[in-house]
Amino acid sequence: MGRGHDWAAIKRPGKNQAKQVRTLGIDPGSRVTGYGVVQQAGGRIVRVDHGEIRIKSGEPFTRCLLRIFDELTGVIERARPDAVALEDIFYGKNVKSLIKQGHVRGVALLAASRSGVPVHEYTPLEVKKAVVGYGQAEKQQVQMMIRVILQLPETLPPDASDALAVAICHTNTRKDAVL
DSSP: OOSSOOTTTSOOOOTTSOOOEEEEEEEOOSSEEEEEEEEEETTEEEEEEEEEEEOOTTOOHHHHHHHHHHHHHHHHHHHOOSEEEEEOOOOOSOHHHHHHHHHHHHHHHHHHHHHTOOEEEEOHHHHHHHHTSOTTOOHHHHHHHHHHHTTOSSOOOHHHHHHHHHHHHHHHHOOOOOO
8 A cells, every 4th residue: 555645635626726637657567566646736746645566475466466456446546546657568588577567567457447547658768768867767766856856755665666757757748649
């Protein structure tokens, strides 16, 4: 569950207030799936929630997928995002890991689609470029920029930082193409 949520402080606008756009970013992973919710309000981006869904070693993969689906569904129900931004699969050498990551990505797509929220996709290069300014940035650089952009007192775990980076990328670029 999220450790950084601040539901009372970040409220939805009333009828006469400007629209505040809320985005859920997801960094799908077969061992750790990160999520982060940001809200753009008055030209500023603030963190609403973040967390990591960690999979126990030895747990059957189908059970892992169900747990990821359930937890992401809960995040979507609580956060009520206007959009979901999902990081595309990172191309690597281990085919088995890529297939598992694809399954997790499918579960995330299903959770978001089932809620009726538009889903957008960004490559790792697009995310890093949008947040750090350099598409080949290291994980630590992304973590540090998330801390600076969101004015956080501490550096967040890597997968939660990556998910917040995906959400910030969407907030700043707003791709029109919906999956």
